Amino acid sequence: MKALEIKNLHKSFGKFEALKGIDIEIEKGKCLGLLGTNGAGKSTTIKIITGQLSATSGEVRVFNLSPSTHLKEIHRMIGLVPEGQPLYDDITVKENLDVFRRVYSLPQEKTLEIADELELSQKLNSKIKDLSKGLRQRVLIAKAIIHSPTFLLLDEPTSGLDPSSSENIYKRLEILKEKGTTILLTTHLMNDVERLCDDIVFINKGKIVAKGTPSQIKSDYKENQIIIEARHLTTNNLIQRTFSTQDDYLSEIYKLKEQYEILSIKTHEPKLEEIFISLTETSNEKDHD
Ligand SMILES: Nc1ncnc2c1ncn2[C@@H]1O[C@H](COP(=O)(O)OP(=O)(O)OP(=O)(O)O)[C@@H](O)[C@H]1O
Ligand SMILES: [Mg+2]
Structure with a gap:
């Protein structure tokens, strides 16, 4: 069963x-990371799924329902x-x-229960303006999951948070995912996406530039680098040379061997962050052609 199906979406x-023209699918219970730089179209996509904006054209289905005709039903199933x-x-x-509890006609205890779940019980009587950014984000998550949604959408959930607050949020998302919640999160921060997301979609200026599992994306993009460490035979100077697998690196190694002892030859698997930057640059260059 698909939690989300988006076909040829234009806005x-x-x-x-x-x-x-964006295509995105999420199987129930999976987590998808929608990655893109500022202005890529991440929030616009989320707003169309949640019915805050209407699509110019294309198809959007949330658990097989269209936001244009079944928004109430969709709102019961999703948290934002x-x-x-x-x-x-x-x-x-x-x-x-x-x-938010009242919006969903939930009993009073639900507020205390959800505060406990998000470790906010001590803060129940604090005003929002007196809370740190990390705590505010936890209140937003509590609010979003108070009605136990099966599909949670998060727009840049860790933006502006320090590493320990981000970690706290990702741990909570992991627990929700273990319980079977489908998750769509947007971010321009690559850290942690790999650990939580089953699939990743990179968008740039409203177009998809890559999609797949984190490891698929990495292997599709395996313009791996070869890193050679060597020591000069007479001076003992240590050097490091980097080649692309597309270079004729073998003849370079033979050349090096005349004067250097080769200490190690390693491959470098690109990090998602590097792929993201490179894909964004390539797609921007194409736009300028
Ligand atoms: N209501 C609007 N009216 C006009 N342009 C808009 C509107 N909303 C978004 N845009 C434009 O659409 C593009 C995509 O915006 P969107 O907010 O979806 O980007 P984003 O990927 O969420 O970026 P960010 O990382 O900055 O949040 C941007 O160029 C933005 O300026
Ligand atoms: Mg945004």
């Missing part, structure tokens, strides 16, 4: 085309952590959570 704001931490600043954590 224009006036003459500006923010999404230029939007970007920018929109919370009511002058009221307490408890009051914030109560607002």
Whole structure:
């Protein structure tokens, strides 16, 4: 069963085309990372899935339902952590959570239960404006999952958080995933995506530039680098040379051997971050051609 199916999705704001034909699928229970630089179209995609924006053309199905005809049903099944931490600043954590509890007609205990789950019990009477960014993000997650959604969408959930707050959020997402929640998260930060996401979609300027599992993307992109460490036979100077597998690196090694002792030959698997930067640059260059 598919939690999400997006086909040939286009979105224009006036003459500006923010999404230029996007296809995304998520199987129930899986986690997909939607990666892209600023302005790539990540939030626009999420807003179309959640019905905050309507598509210009293309098909969107959430558990086989269309947001244009079945938004109420979809809202019962999904939870959203939007970007920018929109919370009511002058009221307490408890009051914030109560607002959303009431939206779903849930009993009072649910507020305490969800606060406990997100380790916010000690903060229930604190005003949102007095909380750290990391705690605010936990309130947003509590709010988003108060009705136990089967599909959680998070728009840049760790943006602006310090490493320990990010870790805390990712641990919680891992627990939700273990319980079977489908997750779609957007980010421009590659760290942790690999550990949580089964699939990754890279978008740039409204177009998909790569998709697949993290290891598929890496192996598709295995323009691996060969790193050679060597020591000069007379001076003992240590050097490191980097070649691409596409270079004629074997003859380079033979040349080196005349003056150097080869200490090690290693391959370098590109990190997702490097692939992301490179794909974004290539796609930007193509646009300029
Ligand atoms: N309501 C709008 N009116 C006009 N243009 C918009 C609107 N919303 C988004 N855009 C434009 O569409 C493009 C995609 O925006 P979007 O917010 O989806 O990007 P994003 O990938 O979420 O970026 P960020 O990482 O900055 O959050 C951007 O160029 C943005 O300026
Ligand atoms: Mg955004």
